[in-house]
Amino acid sequence: AQKVTQAQTEISVVEKEDVTLDCVYETRDTTYYLFWYKQPPSGELVFLIRRNSFDEQNEISGRYSWNFQKSTSSFNFTITASQVVDSAVYFCALSELFSGGYNKLIFGAGTRLAVHP
């Protein structure tokens, strides 16, 4: 069973538009961690955020915000006023004890975001 689903394969927006990247996860654990990583064309994964399962508070960091809802098993990521530099592949990931420990990241398939001028 797929643990992390990113249904949006590709999203294309024009600069300054807001965009939301969806992430739905599946876990049997009560304690787990969720992450978002950004992969620019250079290939290196850049850590954006970690959220543990007991912290459902939404988080805002500049133009980035995250909405964690346990009731729908979702951890969505919104970029406000998108910029060309936001163009990248974004990965949502899960770590849980059941799948072999918290140190093993389970990634979604990724969403490729293209921001056009």
Add this chain to the structure above:
Amino acid sequence: EAGVTQSPTHLIKTRGQQATLRCSPISGHTSVYWYQQALGLGLQFLLWYDEGEERNRGNFPPRFSGRQFPNYSSELNVNALELEDSALYLCASSLASGSYNEQFFGPGTRLTVL
């Protein structure tokens, strides 16, 4: 502070050969992880080393192996290369395991098997 480094950047091999990929973690990090990013298969967990020992491995055949050295750097070896081993191999490091710590990734080694 230097980030995770990987070498080589690119590696071209032929079927049946062996490939060796190297990773140096961030200073102070003792855990090293390897992930494979193959086209169409996404990012998959390969191996986790901590304090010189293999702690966990993903669903990969035994011809994928590695080790961690006393200085915490790591090597990934892929024997009897197959075409489908062509992928970007990402290394990550984190502080000591025990409770969860963020993984910081290197730029990757792109392996091409011809």
